[in-house]
Amino acid sequence: MQDSHGRSVGDAAHPMLFMSISFAAFTLLLTSCSVDIPLRPEAQGEGEGGQATSSSIVCIIHGDGDYRYHDADGNEVTADEEALAKAKRVAERNPQAEVFIFHQKPRRHFLFIFPRRDGEFYYYRNGQLIANDLYWRGQGQSHFAPEVELRRRFPGTNQSGKATIFLYFGHEIPESDGVRYDASYPERTFAVHDLARGLGGFMPDSARFDLLVLSTCFGGTPHTIGALAPFARTIIASPGNLHLSYFDFHSLERLDLGLADGDVPAFAGRFAQRSFDRLTRDLQTDVSVAVYDADRVQKFLLSVQYMYDRTLTSLTTHSYTAESERCDCADLPAFVLPTMTEGVDIFYRPARFGRSKGKQNHSGWECWRERDERSAGSQSTETIPR
């Protein structure tokens, strides 16, 4: 069969068919970017089919960076994916909890042009996945605006009487400046006060989380703990290095048993101890895990706030890394105050090698000091405090 121009109809149909298939494939691809799972009826509220929950966990996994490390067997680990797997496991193994997981992923484009959604959200209740959705995380000034909005979609989240826990996995959060924290949004800043503001969004009406776990490097500084203390009663963080997936999350499974007595500080101590045990087994570098009682550390924080902030300002004015280095606040005489140990439980083991291997204690607080270039590579381990 031929048309008036002598071409076969089949020939004419081919481009049409090709375009239709391409369009269908393109549409399919775009829709496949979304993995919306329809809300189950129980997602509408606890009183309408869903069982009651005794704890509520919000988990932010910042996976927008190069988060790879090698385990002792030489296997490369993608840390944010591992953290996500752990968070899902916690969610599935908590029959009396609701768990909100936000995975912030690198921004990618389809065909180098069309941006793809760069956040993925999971909502679990009573161990069941209730909703799973992709979202845009790069909109608006607030870093957690999309996450807070997703959180509010679920009405069955009355916090009264529940143990509330916030988990943050990511790189070290800058104490000031915060440029280029997000690899996909280098023009946006993210610093400790942004995290604090985000916490406020998740817990309106000045309520505080019972427990905040900061799975980042150098979370245990006076500035960071001071900024987060208004939003959490107990904080677990590391004053030293800590990969974002390094904490042991087994303690968070079966919270109905682990937190049956409602004693969150005691639970935090067990969590820290277990993480410390695992880390000291696997790592040759120094390990430090601290539990901060957000109210009891206030005296110390108030005493050192001016000094610490002045140091931060000085570091920002000059160059953070060229002229400064981290150190235990206890190595700086001005910070050694009677209140220094109040409200802090520290689990510490020095590195098995290197200059700090002789250091036996850590105050639980990490500070900055000017770098002494003369110390590099020229003195004994005994004469160089870290």
Add this chain to the structure above:
Amino acid sequence: MKSRTVFGSIVMMLVLALPANGQLQKYFSDAAKKVKATENASEKRIILNESFQAVSKALDKVQSFALIPENDRVGIDRFKATLREKQDELAGLNGFARVSDEQLNAFSDYVVQDTEQAEAVITISLVTLLLIIIVILLLT
């Protein structure tokens, strides 16, 4: 020939561009695997020493490039200093107690872990890091 070299360089850069940060870690991780694979302590020391020297040479080479920004030069200097300390500790120089034969496997893990953690404070840009990796590959 020239076009093949250019093509090879482009392919190499594309391969390396994505996980540039991880490549340096991988280099030390591979060295740690070799250390653990051999029973001979002298060989373990040679493997570790050669890995330090290769990376140090690459750092020197890259640092000599005129276009390297000042910030990266500072980062490279610091990284070289940490490598020098590890070499000293391995050999027992400059006040360090020599790493014992029994501890060499653990020391190789320490090198990997410390390099991974050092990335948080060493602000070497991705492009410079990429150059370092390429030079290491060319030198070894």
